Amino acid sequence: MCGIAGVLNFDDAGADPDLLRRMIQTVRHRGPDDCGIHIDRNVGLAHARLSIIDLACGHQPMPNEDRSLWITFNGEIFNYLELREDLIRKGHRFATHSDTEVILHHYEEKGEDCVKDFNGQWAFAIWDSKNQKLFLSRDRLAVRPLFYTTCNGVFLFASEIKSLLRHPGVSREVDRVGLDQVFTFWFTLPPRTIFRGIQELPAGHSMTVQNGCIKSQRYWQLDYSPASEIRKIGRREEQEYSEQLLDLLVDATRIRLRADVPVGAYLSGGLDSGIITAIVRRFTNTPLKAFSVTFDDPEFNEAPYQEEVSRFLGTERHEIRCSYDDIGQVFPRVIWQTEKPILRTAPSPFFILSRLVREQGYKVVLTGEGSDEILGGYDIFKETKIRRFWGVQPDSQVRPLLLKRLYPYLPILQEQPPEYLKAFFHVNAEDLSNPFFSHLPRWMLTSRIKVLFSDDVKDELRSENCYTELEANLPEDYYRWDSFCRAQYLEAMFLLPGYILSSQGDRMAMAHSVEGRFPFLDHRVVQLAALIPPNLKMKVLNEKYILKRCAEHLIPRSVEKRPKQPYRAPEGKSFFSNGRGRDYVEAALAPAQIRKTGLFRPAAVQKLVDKFRRGLAIGIKDNMALAGVLSTQLMVDQFIEHLMW
Amino acid sequence: MREELRRFIIDNFLFGVEDSQFSDDDSFLEKGLIDSTGVLELVAFIEEQYGIRFQDDEIIPENLDSVNKLIQFLNKKLVPAA
Numbered sequence: 001m002c003g004i005a006g007v008l009n010f011d012d013a014g015a016d017p018d019l020l021r022r023m024i025q026t027v028r029h030r031g032p033d034d035c036g037i038h039i040d041r042n043v044g045l046a047h048a049r050l051s052i053i054d055l056a057c058g059h060q061p062m063p064n065e066d067r068s069l070w071i072t073f074n075g076e077i078f079n080y081l082e083l084r085e086d087l088i089r090k091g092h093r094f095a096t097h098s099d100t101e102v103i104l105h106h107y108e109e110k111g112e113d114c115v116k117d118f119n120g121q122w123a124f125a126i127w128d129s130k131n132q133k134l135f136l137s138r139d140r141l142a143v144r145p146l147f148y149t150t151c152n153g154v155f156l157f158a159s160e161i162k163s164l165l166r167h168p169g170v171s172r173e174v175d176r177v178g179l180d181q182v183f184t185f186w187f188t189l190p191p192r193t194i195f196r197g198i199q200e201l202p203a204g205h206s207m208t209v210q211n212g213c214i215k216s217q218r219y220w221q222l223d224y225s226p227a228s229e230i231r232k233i234g235r236r237e238e239q240e241y242s243e244q245l246l247d248l249l250v251d252a253t254r255i256r257l258r259a260d261v262p263v264g265a266y267l268s269g270g271l272d273s274g275i276i277t278a279i280v281r282r283f284t285n286t287p288l289k290a291f292s293v294t295f296d297d298p299e300f301n302e303a304p305y306q307e308e309v310s311r312f313l314g315t316e317r318h319e320i321r322c323s324y325d326d327i328g329q330v331f332p333r334v335i336w337q338t339e340k341p342i343l344r345t346a347p348s349p350f351f352i353l354s355r356l357v358r359e360q361g362y363k364v365v366l367t368g369e370g371s372d373e374i375l376g377g378y379d380i381f382k383e384t385k386i387r388r389f390w391g392v393q394p395d396s397q398v399r400p401l402l403l404k405r406l407y408p409y410l411p412i413l414q415e416q417p418p419e420y421l422k423a424f425f426h427v428n429a430e431d432l433s434n435p436f437f438s439h440l441p442r443w444m445l446t447s448r449i450k451v452l453f454s455d456d457v458k459d460e461l462r463s464e465n466c467y468t469e470l471e472a473n474l475p476e477d478y479y480r481w482d483s484f485c486r487a488q489y490l491e492a493m494f495l496l497p498g499y500i501l502s503s504q505g506d507r508m509a510m511a512h513s514v515e516g517r518f519p520f521l522d523h524r525v526v527q528l529a530a531l532i533p534p535n536l537k538m539k540v541l542n543e544k545y546i547l548k549r550c551a552e553h554l555i556p557r558s559v560e561k562r563p564k565q566p567y568r569a570p571e572g573k574s575f576f577s578n579g580r581g582r583d584y585v586e587a588a589l590a591p592a593q594i595r596k597t598g599l600f601r602p603a604a605v606q607k608l609v610d611k612f613r614r615g616l617a618i619g620i621k622d623n624m625a626l627a628g629v630l631s632t633q634l635m636v637d638q639f640i641e642h643l644m645w
Numbered sequence: 646m647r648e649e650l651r652r653f654i655i656d657n658f659l660f661g662v663e664d665s666q667f668s669d670d671d672s673f674l675e676k677g678l679i680d681s682t683g684v685l686e687l688v689a690f691i692e693e694q695y696g697i698r699f700q701d702d703e704i705i706p707e708n709l710d711s712v713n714k715l716i717q718f719l720n721k722k723l724v725p726a727a
Contacts, residue, residue, distance in 0.1 A: 420684050420706065424674070448677055451662050604660035611657070619682035625660075 002060070003027030003048035003510075004072040004146075005158040006125050007167075008134050010212050015044030023156075023163040024048050030074070030159055030510045036060055038070050043127050043134065045072040050513050052076070052259050052363060057096040064104045065093065068130045073100045074159055075122035075144040076517070078255040083117065107135070112206055115219055119255065119522060123201075125157060134209040140220045140523050141370070142190075142203035142497035143516075145506055149198045155209050160507075161198055161339045165639065171197055172640045174599065174632075176457050181466045182341050183628055184447050187498025189469050191216075194340040194635070203497050220523070222493055224485035225477050226531050233533055241532050242549040245525070249550065252522030253279045256366060257286045263517075264289045264362040266353070267317060269305030271544060271551060271560060272368025272377070274313075276519055278554040280366070281313045290317040291365065293353045296324070297573075305559055312556045320356045322349045328574035328582050332634050337507040339639070341632040342499075343446065343624040345571050350508035358512040369505060370520035373492040374529040376484070376537030377544045379406050384438035384487045385538065387425055391432045400425070405541060435471065435479060438487030449625040452600045452608070470494075484534035492526075571623035575630065576612045588633040597636050600629055646719065650712050653690050658683055669712040684709060691715070697722050 005023035007015050020037050024046035028035070031048030038045045038061035047060035053076070061072045077083070080099035083106055088094070092105040099120075106114040107126055112135060115122075121143035126135045136157060138146045148157040151169040158164050165172060175196040178188040191199035201207055204220035253276055257263050265277050267290040280288045290310055294303040303319070310317040327348040334351050335342070357365055372378045383406050390399040403421045424441065431437055453461070473494075478486060501518075509516045519525065529537070532546055539545035551560050575585045587593065589609050591602035608625055611617040617626070647669065655663055658678045673679040679687065687709060688699050697719075708718040 420704070444677060445680055448680060451659055601660075601662060604662050607656055607661040616686075618686065619680050621680040621683070 002050050002074045003030030003159045003163075004074045004123065004125065005046040005163045006072060006127075006134075006156070007044045008155040008209055009042040010153045010155065012042045015039045015042055017044065019167060020044045020046040022166040023158055026163045026166055027158065027160050029513060032513050034059060038063075038072075038127075040070065040127060040129055043129075045070055045125060045127060047072040050363060050515065052261055052515065053080075054096050054098040055260050058098040058100060060100060062096075062098075062100050062104065064101075064108060065095070068128070069104050069107065070127045070129070071100060071104050071124055073103060073122065073124035075120060075124070075139065076256075076258075076515070077102055077118050077120040077122065078258060078517075078522075079117075079119040081258070112137075112208070113219075115206055119524070121517070121521075123159065132210060135206065136201060136209070137206040137219075138201040138203065140204045141492070141501065141521050141526070142200075143501050143506065143518065143521065145502060146201045147193065147198055148201065148207075150214070151197075155214065161193065161195055162336075162639070164198055165643065173197070174636065174640070176460050176599075177464055177466070177469075179341070179453075179457070179599065179632065180450070180461050180464060181469075182343070183450050183453075184443050184466050185470070185494065185498070186343055186446065187494055188340065189466070189473055189494070190498070192469075195639070203493060221475055222489060222526065222530055223475070223477065224481045224489060224530050227533050228480065228482040228485050233536055238536060238546070238549070241528075241536060241546055244528060245532075245546060246550040248522065248525050248528055249275070249519055250279050250283045252519040252525050253366065254284055256517040256519050256522075257284060259364050261363050262287070262289070262361070263364045263366060264291055264357060264360070265315075266290070266365050266367040266516075267292045267306050267309060267315070268368065269302035269309060269559070270368065270562075271547065271555065272371035272520065274309045274368075274555040274559050275371075275547070275551050276366050276368050277309065277313055277315060278551075279519075281315065282554065288315055289360070289362065290315045291353060291357050291360070291362075292317060292319040293349045294319050294321045295349075296321065305562065308556050309559055318356060318360060320352055322352055324574045324577070326352055328585075331574070331630070332584055332638070333511070334508070335631050335634040336638055337511045338503040338631070339507070339635070340503065341628055341635055342503050343449075343628045343631075345574055345627055347504045347508050348574075350504050351511055354509045354512040354514040357509075357514050363513065364515045364517060365509070366517050366519060368520060369500065369516070369518045370492075370496065370526075371544065371547065373488065373496050373500075374520060374526050375532075375544045375547045376488065376534065377547075378491065379543075380438060380442065380491070381484060381487055381538055382406055382541055382543065383425070383441070384483055385541065387441075388432070388437070388483055390425075402541070435474070435486065436467065436490070437483055439490055445621060446624060448621055449628055452604045452625060452629060454599055454601050457599055482534055484538070485530075488530075572612050572617050572626055575626065576615075579613050579615075581609065581613070584634075585630060588630055588637065593633065594629075596641075597633055599632060599636070605629055646716060647712060649694065650715055653687075653694075654678060654712070657686060657690075669716075671712075672706075672710050674706060674710055691719070695719060695723065 028048050031050045033051040034049035036047050045061040061070045063070050077099040080102040084102050087105045115137045121139045123138050123144040123146035145159050147161050149164050156164050164170050173196040178192050178194040181188045190202035205216050205218050207216040267273050292306040295301040327345050330348050330351050334348050386402045536546045594600050594602040594605050
């Protein structure tokens with residue numbers, strides 16, 4: 001895991017080594033162990049290394065034998081040993097034992113299609129000097145980041161946006177359509193980012209820059225077509241799916257333990273991280289240390305379950321306790337890492353946790369990320385099922401009562417009178433045929449905070465419709481899929497890369513030079529999960545049913561049976577106490593500062609702030625509004641008004 | 646009372662933004678004025694402001710879902726029992 005950066009001058013002017021040095025220096029937190037630059041006339045590659053595999057010989061940028069190919073690579077190819085053997089049989093000779101060199105040789109063998117054989121998480125660029133072609137690629141689910149832009153005849157790419165801003169010609173402006181998207185979906189729709197003119201390579205895409213042309217193409221797609229065919233599933237088929245899933249998860253975990261440094265695991269106290277930890281303990285000989293985050297506030301704390309799993313598996317566990325104060329304190333640094341507004345504080349504890357991991361001498365952690373998306377764990381899938389069930393008989397008095405079973409961890413929602421629950425999750429004929437049926441309540445609720453946008457922003461967005469742009473990003477078959485599968489696609493292909501893996505994942509871990517590895521996101525597991533019929537992923541309203549079948553005897557029964565507890569962190573109380581906001585909060589949200597930024601209405605933000613000062617903000621919407629406005633203001637301050645480096 | 650109720654709705658659910666026009670008959674739910682927890686804030690405000698207590702079966706859209714419905718409900722509730 002590392003940081004990468006590079007430039008290509010379209011006019012054949014020599015690549016600027018100082019610029020490359022500045023760019024890579026900006027992401028040294030991603031790779032503090034080593035650093036390198038390679039320049040070939042108009043092309044420059046740079047690399048900051050976090051040494052994990054072949055510690056002695058993995059220096060990058062790395063060439064092939066005849067030095068016609070050079071690579072800068074962030075990530076891991078977990079099946080590199082198998083590919084390496086195959087390549088050696090085909091006559092390739094290796095100078096190192098690194099996965100980086102495997103990419104180069106496999107590119108020699110298969111060209112751009114090489115990525116289809118990779119099992120891993122990657123963002124890389126290969127300079128193919130014979131063909132004068134820069135080839136860039138990003139893994140199937142966009143675990144590793146890759147941003148790019150062009151300015152003044154220069155193509156620039158990097159692991160983080162802040163590196164691109166090192167070029168003095170790159171403009172620093174908020175993309176207001178991107179802002180609209182974050183304040184609706186929680187993510188920007190790739191290739192769009194929150195910075196105008198700066199783009200990211202979408203999940204499952206590669207890109208070439210050649211003869212002044214930039215072309216990107218999809219090499220992988222998540223397909224739910226087979227799972228959408230309605231059919232009856234027998235006990236035997238259920239058993240087969242369960243066995244296949246466990247076999248693949250064991251292998252996905254096994255190859256993710258490949259490293260020349262010790263590997264740790266995040267243990268949340270839930271099913272997913274518990275299964276991964278159990279697989280390491282039961283199916284491998286790898287010693288494992290577990291890391292957990294706990295909260296002062298019992299509403300969010302999962303320590304008892306973490307202790308139970310840890311005891312059951314006999315794993316040494318380290319924990320860090322987060323207070324409101326800790327979360328509020330690190331928030332500005334969190335935004336420096338996320339490089340986009342966020343509507344929750346949930347990344348902050350991950351920032352704090354990765355610091356603990358690093359202090360304990362670990363660089364690599366396994367986590368259970370991705371399971372909820374691919375195996376149907378989130379309540380939004382339940383919500384979709386209930387609302388659709390209700391939609392069949394909209395006048396039923398009984399069907400909407402199932403909504404009470406949703407979100408058991410949100411007491412405030414549980415207190416809703418039934419009549420209101422029915423109204424909030426309203427189902428009508430028009431909504432039932434909406435391609436985003438599953439996500440409409442969430443997105444409509446989130447959109448309400450856009451009332452805070454300034455007149456200027458509203459005017460600019462008047463002709464924009466973020467749903468149209470999202471629709472243009474959907475696969476053709478999407479409209480033929482079952483509503484459960486559609487909901488899964490939206491979560492797995494958009495929210496997962498656009499928020500979970502980036503703002504909560506890569507950026508928080510890499511802030512302290514820690515690499516996350518995700519066995520559930522092994523593409524073989526993802527593809528099998530996509531084949532499994534929805535009624536096996538969620539049997540009636542029992543989420544992740546097929547995974548629970550796999551987990552029998554692997555984790556404590558109480559953890560297997562516990563109600564789903566999504567990871568959350570405290571919000572408003574982290575920023576306000578005793579009627580006053582933290583100093584930086586008061587400064588960022590002061591009317592003069594809001595006016596200067598120009599994105600929000602000063603008076604409306606003041607109303608919001610007053611509500612928090614007086615301790616009257618209790619709703620989800622208020623908390624999202626606060627986190628959204630505050631993070632946007634901090635981002636503008638850190639990236640546009642001042643440059644922090 | 647009408648102005649007080651409108652003020653509360655605008656300040657609490659629209660962050661004081663008054664150009665989001667809504668009439669006294671507009672449904673708070675359909676207009677997206679109240680989020681899933683907003684109704685509890687509304688109930689708490691009315692109880693405190695007008696010194697009444699809501700019964701569970703009174704917390705329904707028929708009583709709370711527009712300014713006019715609120716006024717109708719409050720008028721009934723505030724009439725001293727004969």
